Amino acid sequence: xxxxxxxxxxxxxxxxxxxxxxxxxxxxxxxxxxxxxxxxxxxxxxxxxxxxxxxxxxxxxxxxxxxxxxxxxxxxxxxxxxxxxxxxxxxxxxxxxxxxxxxxxxxxxxxxxxxxxxxxxxxxxxxxxxxxxxxxxxxxxxxxxxxxxxxxxxxxxxxxxxxxxxxxxxxxxxxxxxxxxxxxxxxxxxxxxxxxxxxxxxxxxxxxxxxxxxxxxxxxxxxxxxxxxxxxxxxxxxxxxxxxxxxxxxxxxxxxxxxxxxxxxxxxxxxxxxxxxxxxxxxxxxxxxx
Numbered sequence: 001x002x003x004x005x006x007x008x009x010x011x012x013x014x015x016x017x018x019x020x021x022x023x024x025x026x027x028x029x030x031x032x033x034x035x036x037x038x039x040x041x042x043x044x045x046x047x048x049x050x051x052x053x054x055x056x057x058x059x060x061x062x063x064x065x066x067x068x069x070x071x072x073x074x075x076x077x078x079x080x081x082x083x084x085x086x087x088x089x090x091x092x093x094x095x096x097x098x099x100x101x102x103x104x105x106x107x108x109x110x111x112x113x114x115x116x117x118x119x120x121x122x123x124x125x126x127x128x129x130x131x132x133x134x135x136x137x138x139x140x141x142x143x144x145x146x147x148x149x150x151x152x153x154x155x156x157x158x159x160x161x162x163x164x165x166x167x168x169x170x171x172x173x174x175x176x177x178x179x180x181x182x183x184x185x186x187x188x189x190x191x192x193x194x195x196x197x198x199x200x201x202x203x204x205x206x207x208x209x210x211x212x213x214x215x216x217x218x219x220x221x222x223x224x225x226x227x228x229x230x231x232x233x234x235x236x237x238x239x240x241x242x243x244x245x246x247x248x249x250x251x252x253x254x255x256x257x258x259x260x261x262x263x264x265x266x267x268x269x270x271x272x273x274x275x276x277x278x279x280x281x282x283x284x285x286x287x288x289x290x
Contacts, residue, residue, distance in 0.1 A: 015038065026121060027047075061073075067172075074104060076149065084101050084114075085114075093123060100126070102142060104129055104136045105130065114126075146169040150176070151175075155179050157282070160282055166253075171255070176223075225270065226284070227251075229285040
């Protein structure tokens with residue numbers, strides 16, 4: 001028909017929140033934009049969150065490219081791969097061969113969906129694998145080293161598995177949003193009876209609700225000490241736009257080959273003080289610490 005060419009959404013009419021150069025088709029497929037190119041309240045919040053994370057990750061991507069050719073990123077607990085697709089669309093797709101994003105997700109239907117979408121959009125540098133975080137560490141479908149590791153709301157021990165993956169893959173950068181830390185709380189709860197008479201500090205987690213909250217807090221403290229014990233510089237901040245989520249803590253770690261002895265000692269001291277010695281295998285330190 002005569003006016004058919006005018007039915008396609010014009011880039012100029014897109015919501016101002018959408019970044020220049022962003023694929024409109026991608027945003028519609030991710031249900032961030034409606035079919036007529038609009039944003040509703042929920043999708044506006046989701047886009048704000050993803051872009052806020054992108055602002056943290058973009059400098060890390062550039063940092064890697066200053067040192068070497070090529071760029072690899074693994075996103076653990078990828079889900080529908082909102083972050084991976086946005087990163088690829090805004091940064092990776094202009095880099096050509098040697099730049100790759102791997103999405104790790106246990107739900108095979110989401111892996112299949114993301115694989116199909118990447119193929120349809122021509123995002124050839126994206127792969128999706130139906131693996132747990134722990135399984136991915138030894139998978140031959142991933143390269144021996146990875147530049148950047150992300151894990152957003154990887155539940156319970158999956159965040160620790162992502163840290164283990166990153167350490168073994170010699171990652172330069174990690175971006176973590178921890179979630180549902182229950183394992184440390186369960187150990188605190190198990191040892192509570194014998195610890196109550198040992199130190200007044202056990203009052204911090206005597207009541208069940210405090211056990212859960214303190215367990216979550218100390219889990220992230222132990223993670224940060226572990227990363228520092230492996231030579232990483234660690235920054236902890238709060239995610240803007242995630243105010244309605246209880247899990248809005250962002251941990252960014254960059255390998256700087258920093259001294260390891262002091263954080264290694266502190267990690268062991270904290271675990272001993274809290275009766276968490278049995279978790280030393282999870283929050284492990286280097287065999288030798290300088």
